[in-house]
Amino acid sequence: MPLPSDEKILALSNDLIAQFQQIFGAYPGVRPAHAKGVMLTGTFTPTAAAAGLSKAPHFAAETPVTARFSNSTGLPLIPDNDPNSNPKGLAVRFNLGEHVHTDIVAHSTDGFPTRTGQEFLDFLRAVAASAPGTPSPTPIEQFLGGHPAALAFVQAPKPFPVSFGTDTYFGVTAMQFTNADGKIQFGRYRILPVAGNEYLDDEAAKAKGADYLVDEIGTRVASGPVTLKVYAQLAAAGDVVDDATIHWPEDRELRELGTISLTAMVADTPGEQKHIIFDPIPRVEGIEPSEDPLLELRAAVYLISGRKRRSA
Numbered sequence: 297m298p299l300p301s302d303e304k305i306l307a308l309s310n311d312l313i314a315q316f317q318q319i320f321g322a323y324p325g326v327r328p329a330h331a332k333g334v335m336l337t338g339t340f341t342p343t344a345a346a347a348g349l350s351k352a353p354h355f356a357a358e359t360p361v362t363a364r365f366s367n368s369t370g371l372p373l374i375p376d377n378d379p380n381s382n383p384k385g386l387a388v389r390f391n392l393g394e395h396v397h398t399d400i401v402a403h404s405t406d407g408f409p410t411r412t413g414q415e416f417l418d419f420l421r422a423v424a425a426s427a428p429g430t431p432s433p434t435p436i437e438q439f440l441g442g443h444p445a446a447l448a449f450v451q452a453p454k455p456f457p458v459s460f461g462t463d464t465y466f467g468v469t470a471m472q473f474t475n476a477d478g479k480i481q482f483g484r485y486r487i488l489p490v491a492g493n494e495y496l497d498d499e500a501a502k503a504k505g506a507d508y509l510v511d512e513i514g515t516r517v518a519s520g521p522v523t524l525k526v527y528a529q530l531a532a533a534g535d536v537v538d539d540a541t542i543h544w545p546e547d548r549e550l551r552e553l554g555t556i557s558l559t560a561m562v563a564d565t566p567g568e569q570k571h572i573i574f575d576p577i578p579r580v581e582g583i584e585p586s587e588d589p590l591l592e593l594r595a596a597v598y599l600i601s602g603r604k605r606r607s608a
């Protein structure tokens with residue numbers, strides 16, 4: 297996983313990490329975003345249709361996976377029932393061989409507030425400048441007023457799941473898939489719980505404990521595998537494939553790629569969480585990143601942040 301050489305991307309990455317830390321506080325050894333999480337292991341079993349989309353090795357054979365479910369924000373102790381802990385995150389690593397892997401990084405809201413990293417930094421700066429008591433229109437009100445996609449993301453319903461295993465997770469940025477015949481198709485990952493989507497109403501969520509999701513997934517996996525199906529929503533000709541703020545129509549084909557079956561908690565979850573650095577760029581034959589500007593930037597942000605975490 298190399299760092300880009302583009303100085304602008306590196307500077308923006310450092311600014312974004314610093315901005316998260318300004319908002320949430322700096323907690324060495326934990327992530328500045330999606331700080332609270334839990335890790336499980338299992339396997340991914342591809343469908344026959346997966347190889348028709350991509351020649352990537354995990355779409356042709358059963359592959360061991362490592363998954364991390366997480367809460368939003370850089371607060372390592374954020375209660376699982378705090379509204380700011382939504383959207384939830386799911387990062388999945390497909391372990392293809394020793395030190396060879398490819399990842400999916402997804403969250404439970406379909407979309408993202410901004411098209412670019414610089415705009416996302418502006419969004420975070422507006423949040424930071426809008427503490428309670430700031431006269432209206434606050435910087436964040438002004439930002440949302442001029443950025444309809446950010447407003448739509450902020451206003452999108454973000455219900456509390458009953459379990460990390462009953463939420464849907466969206467890859468948000470498009471990938472470019474190539475199959476063995478050289479056919480290229482763009483798609484966005486969508487990961488659906490086999491148990492079905494199950495959510496709590498606000499009253500039920502308030503009554504839950506601060507670690508209800510982290511505790512629940514341990515109980516759930518002790519009584520059987522937690523299973524999620526991986527799909528790609530496939531772009532049609534003319535769909536915009538380089539802008540995470542633009543949704544594709546819901547009638548686009550959802551190609552089922554396989555099933556993630558999580559069977560055990562990671563034994564040393566704190567140690568593994570500190571060590572593992574997920575990569576939004578697939579870096580595997582058969583799956584290329586799209587031109588979405590978030591991808592290269594996030595790969596740099598996660599790597600810089602992860603290296604700091606490992607050395608803390």
Ligand code: HEM
Nearest residue numbers: 327329330364385386387402403413416467468598601602
């Ligand atoms: C400019 C855009 C974004 C920025 C600056 C950003 C920033 C970050 C940072 C700093 C981390 C912690 C990384 C680490 O220390 O390992 C993180 C983790 C994460 N982000 Fe983002 N993010 C962005 C977009 C997204 C998008 C579009 C998604 C959903 C598709 C997403 C989902 C996640 C998830 C699930 C994690 C936790 C990964 C893990 O478990 O290690 N982020 N993000």
